Amino acid sequence: MANITLKINKKDYKLDADPQMPLLWAIRDLAGLKGTKYGCGVAQCGACVVHLNGEAVRSCVTKVSRAVGKQVTTIEGLSANNDHPVQKAWQEIDVPQCGYCHSGQIMSAVVLLREKGNPTDQDIDDAMAGNICRCGTYLRIREAIHAAAELQRNTSTKG
Numbered sequence: 001m002a003n004i005t006l007k008i009n010k011k012d013y014k015l016d017a018d019p020q021m022p023l024l025w026a027i028r029d030l031a032g033l034k035g036t037k038y039g040c041g042v043a044q045c046g047a048c049v050v051h052l053n054g055e056a057v058r059s060c061v062t063k064v065s066r067a068v069g070k071q072v073t074t075i076e077g078l079s080a081n082n083d084h085p086v087q088k089a090w091q092e093i094d095v096p097q098c099g100y101c102h103s104g105q106i107m108s109a110v111v112l113l114r115e116k117g118n119p120t121d122q123d124i125d126d127a128m129a130g131n132i133c134r135c136g137t138y139l140r141i142r143e144a145i146h147a148a149a150e151l152q153r154n155t156s157t158k159g
Helices: 023-030 085-093 102-115 121-128 138-158
Strands: 002-008 011-017 049-052 055-058 071-073
Touching: 002 023, 011 023, 023 049, 049 102, 055 102, 085 102, 085 138, 102 121, 102 138, 121 138
Parallel strands: 002 071
Antiparallel strands: 002 011, 049 055, 049 071
16 A cells, blocks of 8 residues: 555545555545446446546556546546536436446547547447447437537637
8 A cells, every 4th residue: 555646636635545456446435536437347338437637548447556646537527517518418418317327428428529529420439439328328428429519619609
């Protein structure tokens, strides 16, 4: 174990953690942020996606040591009032069924929209292919990403 400081959602967390521990467990068990979900533990489902310096990573296989000195953003840190365009679109479209996978889905969608502000259906399908939804809300996910892209475009033209 080591004394490690992680910057999660712009706040420093001083943690007593094994540097080889998966980041997911440091976030959930040590920092107490429960929005990031455990799905498979082998980077196949996407439920655990967080941002590491803006990059979408699978926190179940990302070691704590990789996050030291970097900014970790979880679903809790995406926006103060759940008003990020992707979160708003998710709510408008009523995307979740059970909702378990959606923090990872949202975090992946945010990176997609940062890279491609007006994605095609194929762009969305390709970018989101690694995020599994057992309830099968894929069409609503795609619709929400298009809606979020539109929200972002409208917000950027007004500001």
